Amino acid sequence: MTILVLNGPNLGRLGTREPDVYGATTYADLVDSCRETAADLGIDIDVRQTDAEHEMLGWLHEAADGQHPVLLNPAAWTHYSIAVRDACAQLRAPLVEVHLSNVHSREEFRHRSVVSPLATGVICGLGITGYELGLRALAAMSPA
Numbered sequence: 111m112t113i114l115v116l117n118g119p120n121l122g123r124l125g126t127r128e129p130d131v132y133g134a135t136t137y138a139d140l141v142d143s144c145r146e147t148a149a150d151l152g153i154d155i156d157v158r159q160t161d162a163e164h165e166m167l168g169w170l171h172e173a174a175d176g177q178h179p180v181l182l183n184p185a186a187w188t189h190y191s192i193a194v195r196d197a198c199a200q201l202r203a204p205l206v207e208v209h210l211s212n213v214h215s216r217e218e219f220r221h222r223s224v225v226s227p228l229a230t231g232v233i234c235g236l237g238i239t240g241y242e243l244g245l246r247a248l249a250a251m252s253p254a
């Protein structure tokens with residue numbers, strides 16, 4: 111079973127984007143780290159990033175139809191996209207929501223997630239380590 115690791119808008123710009131908040135880790139580093147974790151766990155993953163909401167919705171529909179577990183960083187969509195929320199509601203395997211930063215220690219508008227009520231679990235504030243933990247959790251929950 112392939113776990114989909116789905117990243118929303120602006121995450122492709124990690125490394126140059128607000129380094130005071132997100133650090134120097136690049137998106138390529140994040141992908142490499144996920145692949146190392148997957149190799150360690152002996153699982154298949156597919157890591158993707160998009161700035162286009164319709165593309166993310168298509169990937170979530172694919173996950174729903176294929177019963178794939180999902181590790182999702184919805185980025186800014188977390189806070190307002192009912193469309194992403196409704197796509198998550200269709201998933202039939204576990205969903206882990208992950209954020210690099212601690213959204214609860216940031217601006218008020220980041221404290222609300224429309225996705226969290228649908229998630230099996232939520233991880234935030236641990237940087238790319240959060241992705242490793244999310245993959246480990248999903249692997250433990252998922253049949254081989």
Ligand code: DQA
Pocket residue numbers: 119120121183184185186187188208209210211212213220
């Ligand atoms: C983020 C937090 C969001 O509030 C923000 O819009 C992002 C990244 C994170 O990983 O910390 O783009 O999801």
